Amino acid sequence: MSKKKKYVYLFANGKADGKGTWKDLLGGKGAGLAEMTSLGIPVPAGFTITTDVCTEYYKNKRKYPAGLKEQVTDAMAKVEKAMGAKFGDSKRPLLVSVRSGARKSMPGMMETVLNVGLTSRTIPGMIVRSNNERFVYDAYRRLIMMYADVVMEKAAGIEPVDGHGIRHQLEHEMDRLKKGKGYKFDTDMTAGDLKRLADLFKKKVKEVLKKDFPDDPYEQLWGGVGAVFQSWNGKRAISYRKIEGIPEEWGTAVNVQSMVFGNTGIYSGTGVAFTRNPATGEKFFFGEYLMNAQGEDVVAGIRTPQPINKKQRGDSELLSLEEEMPKVYKQLMTIQKKLDTHYRDMQDIEFTIEDSKLWMLQTRSGKRNGAAAIRIAVEMVKERLISRQEAILRVAPNQLDELLHPMLDPAAEKKVTPLAKGLPAGPGGAIGQIVFTADDAEDWAKQGKKVILVRNETSPEDVHGMHAAQAILTAKGGMTSHAALVARGWGKCCIVGCGAMEIHSGKRELSVGGTTLREGDWITLNGTRGIVYVGKIALLAADPGKNPYYKTLMTWADQFRKIGVRTNADSPEDAALARTFGAEGIGLCRTEHMFFGPERIQAIREMIVAETLEARRKAIMKLLPYQRQDFMGILKAMKGCPVTIRTLDPPLHEFVTMDQKQVQELAVELGVTAARLNNRIAQLHELNPMLGHRGCRLGITYPEVTEMQARAIFEAAAELTRHGYKVYPEVMIPLVGSRTELAHQREIVERVAEEVKREKGKFPYTIGTMIEVPRACLVADKIAEVAEFFSFGTNDLSQTTFGFSRDDIGSFLPEYLEKKIIPDDPFQSLDQEGVGQLMAMAVKKGRSTRKNLKIGICGEHGGDPRSVEFCHRIGLDYVSCSPFRVPIARLAAAHAALTK
């Protein structure tokens, strides 16, 4: 009853032993070939040696399992029959390719040998069959070169130094021959030249590798198979697997397939096509081909490929395949429709026409841009090919970015050389004239000019100029530097940490390497990729609101997601904008940006230099009417959605950054001596402001600040409630690390709430805290006793968990990423292993003492799809992100719900 284990899976003549879903056993490529064959699509016959063989090969000291040889011979016989040719035959010789094929594509990591089966015995037959001597010898010399390199040199255990291996030496032979004949291109070589070259190659191989190039087809075949298996554990493949997290034990399959040729004459050709337009998503067969050519010729770009059909041809002079070979085209149309429907996804297909016969070589899911991804997904639902759930999962959340911001025209961008590269802090494209100060940015913009503000780094005092500029470019800072945060909040294009750029503010110049740019020079930024260009590059406008497919998809996403999506917004304008993007509340309203208006900052500064509690209280209370107005606007704009307002967070010295002239002026205004003011400023200086006197530490040492802010919030809430508006303020205390800190601030806020209720009437509210230092996670059970909600501030939590200052990581992060010390910038995508572990702990502990604790995230990660999925997984109630990330977060949340 013992049944021999099956190692070889045939695909031939419309029948395949395997299936499209058996990728684990057959690899991706083998499964695809089997599936197409079963669908009745013309695929050159062949067979797949399974991944099991690879595993056993390594288990058994690089020996093949018993029975493999027989199964291969057996399969080859069936392939021969299907193709009407015979491997090694002198009359009708069959040639095969030997290719790797792992479960997941590992492009370029493993070996391939083509034209296997060309020997002194089969060459004449091939010449007769193809009636093309040059073609045959060209194939032969390619085989020798590839085989010597991939199989023989490796088998000899030779490690070529600096690429000076056998391939290099054979290329040198070819160059010598071409030079001797005065040829420029490989194609200049005649059949005779190529025949001579093959002889020279074989001689060289023998000389260098001390072995003859094999003239036996099966020796060639097994050499190729062995080379593929060996390459699974080659250096390149191993390091690629490590990076991609592909387990070693998966192994690779080997595909042995009959060769077909698109370069045998004028009735042959080769092409690539998409079943739908990958740029727009329109359902329209779209592709390119070349007659009498091999696949590499289409890619090489020496000849201009022709359009696949009349619709695509338009006014072009180039004939389309539809016109040139209407029968083949019709067959191809049928096949592509079948594949599109069968795979229920837009396919990227490769085909070859050999002497008027169409062969399909590959089909796989096609790459597409954001707009196309959305349209294809939505239309496929309408075509009843896929479900709404599937449609949602077909669009990567980050692909929405392309729809939300103006983008550089990819075609135009391709033609220009980048000037410099930085971190892609704010997506989209922007064009503008360089200015070096915030004031200039504002002035120039008022004159109707488009400017890009270029700074070493930005500070809260630059905000007016940043707002006026088309985009912001800084030499320093990371993904969560001031510039990055502000720009992202506005959906503005921004590149930070562009370290190659030296700024000479005095001269109003910047230089990168040898290039110097001056104030007023035009530059273009690709904020999505972090690239700076000199001059202007065309922009494509963004209009998601007008895109019906986008709207449909987002509606579906909202139906399936389980987690709320809020926005971070500090002004009524941002709040209103975010609502158009679908935000269901404000997860973070920072109050400190509100303090920078001229009258306001004056009051803050008065407070800072005040000598007595009364003076301090008097100064801070001047801000009350402004703050109340701010909160009225935001609460009104959010129409009863929750609005989480954070009390003052930044260290006080941020409000007194100024030069000596300003100090003199301020001293006069405040009625103190400049010396005293300078003293106070010096006192406020901190060595590590990130870890300094900020957050609730301010509210605890200056309770009157919390008191004023609570009063402003509650007076606004009471006033609006009295006028019939629905409001839902949530007061959030920042940087809490212990129960006592929050309890202290809570007492103040509750007292003020009671006072305002008595004075002005009722309103709802809750009190909670940001969780943004590790200690808060460790004692979350205790903190939750006095918090109605938690909101993870993952920017600061990442800073403290890693001990990384996001303002200073520029000096080592690039090297960390390059050396794979860390997989991602932890300020872009949440570090789930470390920071995430703390978050999960905080969720569990927090809910252990308060079951209905509401938990969200308001760090920058709230708009990162992978991080959103993580937040869903650990049970958060909502994520909050900048307005322009809201749609992305909505889609990511739907993904999370559907893939859980």
Add this chain to the structure above:
Amino acid sequence: MSKKKKYVYLFANGKADGKGTWKDLLGGKGAGLAEMTSLGIPVPAGFTITTDVCTEYYKNKRKYPAGLKEQVTDAMAKVEKAMGAKFGDSKRPLLVSVRSGARKSMPGMMETVLNVGLTSRTIPGMIVRSNNERFVYDAYRRLIMMYADVVMEKAAGIEPVDGHGIRHQLEHEMDRLKKGKGYKFDTDMTAGDLKRLADLFKKKVKEVLKKDFPDDPYEQLWGGVGAVFQSWNGKRAISYRKIEGIPEEWGTAVNVQSMVFGNTGIYSGTGVAFTRNPATGEKFFFGEYLMNAQGEDVVAGIRTPQPINKKQRGDSELLSLEEEMPKVYKQLMTIQKKLDTHYRDMQDIEFTIEDSKLWMLQTRSGKRNGAAAIRIAVEMVKERLISRQEAILRVAPNQLDELLHPMLDPAAEKKVTPLAKGLPAGPGGAIGQIVFTADDAEDWAKQGKKVILVRNETSPEDVHGMHAAQAILTAKGGMTSHAALVARGWGKCCIVGCGAMEIHSGKRELSVGGTTLREGDWITLNGTRGIVYVGKIALLAADPGKNPYYKTLMTWADQFRKIGVRTNADSPEDAALARTFGAEGIGLCRTEHMFFGPERIQAIREMIVAETLEARRKAIMKLLPYQRQDFMGILKAMKGCPVTIRTLDPPLHEFVTMDQKQVQELAVELGVTAARLNNRIAQLHELNPMLGHRGCRLGITYPEVTEMQARAIFEAAAELTRHGYKVYPEVMIPLVGSRTELAHQREIVERVAEEVKREKGKFPYTIGTMIEVPRACLVADKIAEVAEFFSFGTNDLSQTTFGFSRDDIGSFLPEYLEKKIIPDDPFQSLDQEGVGQLMAMAVKKGRSTRKNLKIGICGEHGGDPRSVEFCHRIGLDYVSCSPFRVPIARLAAAHAALTK
């Protein structure tokens, strides 16, 4: 069979219902009185109402349990019999005191009423009995004042505003009477005056509180008892309990005890004494007394107390009790010996002589200084009173500090007013002349002057001056600021964060409030308490090596402790010193301090400005011979004990702190332009250096630094091994947060080790890491895969876990401590709840992947007793601290082992 619950415990006539160990039931005071009574010591008879009554009182809406009244009446009858007097009797009236007494002493938190039982009926009898009318009326007016305040006002539910309660009003009455008569002291009042005053008091009480002062003794008694129980839930008591962690349900007992009086005439008196000398520990009865006085008179300091015996009297003019009342003294001697032996500890006793009869009022364990604690503990072992284990536990580890550093003479210090207060960063006392720069400190010291270096803060460039100074005083910084760390490492007196001090370096002046001090002025520092004095105060020298009791105790401690004690030392001198203190290895050898010598810093600076890898490598390799020499010295000094050497940790900008003149000079030396040098310095500037490019991040971006350091360590190790020395270097990589970081550095260190072994011969070594960011704890299992040891860097771990910069907490920490937001400075005593949770996690995770992982701590906490006990509890192998803390850590480790 139902037995009534016993609520009242009698002590009278040499018999007591209770025992000294029943503190839970009787409170500390009640248990002590019962014990003394049972020992046959003359104690005024009385009874204790148990803590159970307090509990039931609060359970039953402030009602006493049934039967209590009867039990009290019953006990009172027995007390009356024992004292030969009767409560409320007109002839032989008995007066009692009503005092609280919880399990743990809560000094001043609860109420007391004395002289209960004085009424219009009993006063005449008291006058006859005492033959002292003035005494009786004085007692009476005191009773009225106390009772009105403690019992009547509280019962009336009146909350006095700003202390303007009944007591204040009665005091006002008394002042008016004294003023009218022209009296200065209370004692000037005659019997008649006091009688009149009592009448005035009663009138005022009636007027204000609308109730008569009770003239019934039992009404007074129950009023007092009620007041004590009520005070258990008074505001003061509640907040005290919260702070001290005393559970509410413990409740307080009430002690009702016969009054005895030391102020009834010339055969009466009162005193306090110690069974052994609390300053030296010598076994020698030691105390003070006053004739015809009450306890408060001894404390008040109006009269000079007399010595208790001839030995103590010496040449004084004051007679001793031994001479004045030899019989009473003899009795007292017997009693004190009995108490000392019975309690097996030095006792602090209170006694009263009433008409030649000795009464003992209290005995408790006496406070003592460090030297005394040690001597008493060691001698009591020799006297077979206690075991070695008990002796160890009798000495608080921090008490050793007094023996290890010169201290201010407490008597002299008491007489001087402090100038300012800061944080006690380096213990001991120091006297010196003020200097304001490190260079001045060095120059003056060379001239034989004693100086104290006063700075806003210190940096590595000040180290030579800090070393030359007697002590260091800074206006800024916390307990782990640069000044604090360096000073503690040297065992040098240091006060930091003295915020009241303004330094005018230009004028060479400092001012505190109105006081201005100039360069050369003398000041004295108490580094143990953080106090600055103007002028010179006498110092007491330290000589632990000559103290045989200290030596004996430390030998015992080493026998019992389970955890190793190492030291943090960066030089052979420190290493040798630490060995004399008992260090068993070096837990942290910082290498960066070694870089500040003139040739060395030059090489570092060359490296920093180097443009190419070769130039950088060349510069850094100049340090190799210096570093090798450093390590030779330290490895040799530690004689085969493990030496943990940390690779370069601080950010590079610490090496290029300089003014423009220095920049110019350095630029010339390095052969670069000043502009380029300035640019590089600006590039190195960091906003949050604590979280910046430092630790292993340096070693990863500049692998050549790690390589040089590893080579220096291993060449030193190989060289010494070849010469027959035993060495055990442990290479420690700082600031690791992920496995990949450590793996990267480990690869370099291992490669260099192999190279050096091939070149110079064998040596042992291990590789490990500091655990000092939260992420390292969270992924400790993965890190342990590539670490042979962990060493907790709890300074940085506390900074990152809290998000506190130790350099900047000065601005809010004092307020945090005052408002009880946090219980302790987390940089002094480990935050066990938060940081400790991470440590415990790291220990567990680390050992889950490497069973024999060696784990220690090298943060400042390694010398803090509570932290050492915590480290023992979570299973650390050793603690490491600055040399002068080593004995403290050894003793703390023994405590931990004995109390686990």
